[in-house]
Amino acid sequence: MKAIMTVTAADRVGIIASVCTLLASMDVNILDINQTVMQGIFTMTLLVDTSTSSHNFDEIKSALIQRGENESLVIHIQRADIFDAMHRV
């Protein structure tokens, strides 16, 4: 399943490393990554493929949310189709 992940937080060193290490540990493949800092707010979007992982979507989602809570990151993950539906004709 292809999913879009977004990470927002106050900018600091190591956010990408933390998130990507977690994804790697669950065998989630990153297909594309886009990152910027707007007015001190770190914003990253990732297109990921969860089909390479032995974990199901719920497990991946809760691991990410847990990591977010521990490190003050706001993390969302949802199927990519919803963005395609809303923004592409």
Added chain:
Amino acid sequence: MLNISDIMQTLDMIDHQHLDIRTITMGISLNDCADPDIDACSRKIYDKISRRAENLVKVGSEIENEYGIPIINKRISVTPIAQVAAACEDGNYCVIGTALDKAAKNCGVNFIGGFSALVHKGFTDSDLRLINAIPETLSQTELVCSSVNVATTKAGINMDAVALMGRIVKQTGESAAKLVIFSNAVEDNPFMAGAFHGAGEPECVINVGVSGPGVVYKALQEVKGKSFDIVAETVKRTAFRITRMGQLVAQVASEKLRVPFGVVDLSLAPTPAVGDSVARILEEMGLETCGTHGTTAALALLNDAVKKGGVMASGHVGGLSGAFIPVSEDEGMIESVRKGVLNIEKLEAMTCVCSVGLDMIAVPGETSPETIAAIIADEAAIGVINNKTTAVRLIAAPGKSAGDTVEFGGLLGSAPVMRVNNVSCKKFIERGGRIPAPIHSLRN
């Protein structure tokens, strides 16, 4: 990959502007549950609903989780019970209402609609039995919703039914928040309290109702002072996005449940939450308070633009499709009523251009059944002449007078009791009979 600002915009809509799927409604035919014994009939109804809708709530929650989009309600609509129960030789239809309530609770849905009768041209014996059982059924059940269709453009207005419903609304008291009296009722409406599974519908079907007044409101805040051409265009674009999401959810739900997809209902349905109000959209167009002069024009633009934007986004559009104006379910409407700007007469005018009708309006408990019937007749006339669906969901709040508040709780909200015109219409209602169909019903 997708544009980062598009992604953030969608998340903002969900997190801060109340973008959601208002309802996934499963329509279930109960025609095969007819039985001369009312207890057997109730058992068949309970079994069939429990079997068909077994996974509805589970699938709804799965979609919410995977797509990150809240689905507020999961509901069931069924064949009008007056048709299913016509075979029952005796017994109180309240028994069937209880079976529906039990089945809805068993499936975990929020509401079940279809304790209904279609009497626009006349009553069957079963219709009368059902209508007379409405007050008892709605007060003894929690999740059952009822509707009665009293008029259509093709048949005219059944004034005997209108008079009867005036009395029934009065007897039903506060539970009338779950009772809708329709003109030109639609067969595939996913919204409550008026949903039922019509005669032309398949065995089982999934209909989805989208929402999003907050998203439209936010979009209009960005075009302050611009011309109506731009306002209409902005509403259309926003409605398109909202509906695309609804279409996606409808398709996924239909696949997961292995039930055919029916329609997406393109509705702007408000909730009592701040930032989820249709009244505030109208005010954003430049009205100081919803209900002042200009409100009907603003609502007409909104209703039309929502349909135009949504229709291209969905394969099949149906239901009620438009902007709802329920008073108790809309924080902005409630405030307008409290300020004395919005009254029942203005709401009636607004129903000529909105998607449904006089919705969730509390009137003083002392209002006579004839006055309630006359309000229903006026609304039915608007529907019949304009070839649109109209409805009345009126609560004659026992012991309350104008200015008091009635609490319904949850999604139904709380309603300020509104003043009604008490000059008698008794002799008008007592005439009975039918108001003939208008000339434009003869289209053949």
